[in-house]
Amino acid sequence: MQAFEYIPATTVNEAIAILHQQGDQARLISGGTDLIVQLREGRRKPKIVVDIKRIPEVNQLSYNLIDGLTIGAAVPCYKLYGSAVIKETYPGLIDAASLIGGVQIQGRATLGGNLCNASPAADSIPALIAHNAIAVVAGMNGERHIPVQDFCTSPGRTQLEPDEMLVSIQVPAPRAHSYGAYLRFTPRNEMDIAVVGVGVWVALDDTRVVITAARIALGAVGPTPLFVNEAGASLVGQPIGSQAIEKAALIAQLAAKPITDMRGSAEQRRHLVAVLTRRALDSAIARASA
Amino acid sequence: MSNKTVVQATINGEEVEFLCETRQSLLEVLRDVLRLTGTKEGCNNGNCGACNVILEGVLVNSCLVLGVEVQGKSITTIEGIASPQGLHPLQQKFLEHAALQCGICTPGVLVSAKALLDRHPHPSEHEVRHWLAGNLCRCTGYDKIVHAILDAADVMSAEVTK
Numbered sequence A: 001m002q003a004f005e006y007i008p009a010t011t012v013n014e015a016i017a018i019l020h021q022q023g024d025q026a027r028l029i030s031g032g033t034d035l036i037v038q039l040r041e042g043r044r045k046p047k048i049v050v051d052i053k054r055i056p057e058v059n060q061l062s063y064n065l066i067d068g069l070t071i072g073a074a075v076p077c078y079k080l081y082g083s084a085v086i087k088e089t090y091p092g093l094i095d096a097a098s099l100i101g102g103v104q105i106q107g108r109a110t111l112g113g114n115l116c117n118a119s120p121a122a123d124s125i126p127a128l129i130a131h132n133a134i135a136v137v138a139g140m141n142g143e144r145h146i147p148v149q150d151f152c153t154s155p156g157r158t159q160l161e162p163d164e165m166l167v168s169i170q171v172p173a174p175r176a177h178s179y180g181a182y183l184r185f186t187p188r189n190e191m192d193i194a195v196v197g198v199g200v201w202v203a204l205d206d207t208r209v210v211i212t213a214a215r216i217a218l219g220a221v222g223p224t225p226l227f228v229n230e231a232g233a234s235l236v237g238q239p240i241g242s243q244a245i246e247k248a249a250l251i252a253q254l255a256a257k258p259i260t261d262m263r264g265s266a267e268q269r270r271h272l273v274a275v276l277t278r279r280a281l282d283s284a285i286a287r288a289s290a
Numbered sequence B: 001m002s003n004k005t006v007v008q009a010t011i012n013g014e015e016v017e018f019l020c021e022t023r024q025s026l027l028e029v030l031r032d033v034l035r036l037t038g039t040k041e042g043c044n045n046g047n048c049g050a051c052n053v054i055l056e057g058v059l060v061n062s063c064l065v066l067g068v069e070v071q072g073k074s075i076t077t078i079e080g081i082a083s084p085q086g087l088h089p090l091q092q093k094f095l096e097h098a099a100l101q102c103g104i105c106t107p108g109v110l111v112s113a114k115a116l117l118d119r120h121p122h123p124s125e126h127e128v129r130h131w132l133a134g135n136l137c138r139c140t141g142y143d144k145i146v147h148a149i150l151d152a153a154d155v156m157s158a159e160v161t162k
Helices: A012-025 A035-040 A077-081 A084-089 A091-097 A111-117 A124-130 A229-233 A242-255 A266-289 B026-033 B089-096 B106-119 B125-134 B143-161
Strands: A005-008 A026-029 A048-051 A061-064 A068-072 A134-139 A142-147 A152-154 A165-171 A178-185 A196-204 A211-219 B004-011 B014-021 B052-055 B058-061 B074-076
Touching (some): A012 A134, A091 A124, A091 A178
Parallel strands (some): B004 B074
Antiparallel strands (some): A196 A211, B004 B014
């Protein structure tokens, strides 16, 4: 690993000032499970590594019925499933957080890092998109909010300017009878990278028979995680049942733009999109009906 | 360019101070600076678990932590598992079940198993296997490891109720 300067920042402004001054010569570290590997392999060669873990804002993890869930950018995955209220309210996010790497990765890795690393196959991003999450970003001119569905621009690239940092991820408070789910296909149950991932979120009416809102997002079938607005929209006003689900799964399948690589062929991935969309919708609807 | 930093941490209950380069991982610091060579280097990229340690009560891959990040933190390595009175029940059960062959993965597996039992004293077989997904062993086929851990959990809970 090449030498670098290590700066433990204590405020958002301090971290941003370093980014502003150093541009792409500086990288932020929180969990480090991606960055340290990139440094070791020489894929990134920053002169400065800024540790953000001592900044209070990026360590927030809070939930209330009005503001919903705030996940600080440096909150490791294990803290999400360590919270009973988050587990109960956002099981669709927990599905993803408990699949990223193994236990020892989840002890360090963060959803914020997963998002900023912008892998097309990131597990948490389709789940966050399905939950309509917003990225709270700080820069020299203050804060801006970017919907997670627009955050990633190409593999490894995001809307973040060189002198901006992700502070937190905001997940809206749940509507009545609404739940999410995330499913992925991997050859091995744990410690693997998604061949396809599907995040969904559905809201039911008070009778829990009719779908009033739905969102579907796909992972590993395009250069970025894909939000498939039409697939979710097709479910609105429909009674829960296999007909509506089949149609949404088909729309999701048509929206996928998979490639063939070492993890799977484009054909297999297209097939998996339909299967996983169906199953994830079944799971989210079952949660919302319970 | 040399960027050495003084770091203070508590390792296996003992306060230590060491000098490390910013680019050194916690794994390198443990082995090369502090000579705690029980922690092993396997893949060096977070896949195999041979370097697992407990950092502030949380299981982590020490190859994916920078030495400078542990300033003020508390760490348990394989050297801190046994007590002066003798082996930890996990270590004892690994011997009884012959849950190791070449031994390279063993320190990491033991540290993982300790972190599991600290959190879940009565794990099911499924929970043990799931928890160990990030510990690769190329010798044992895992079965003996899983049974040794389940057996140790039984012994430890029997000791607690005594």
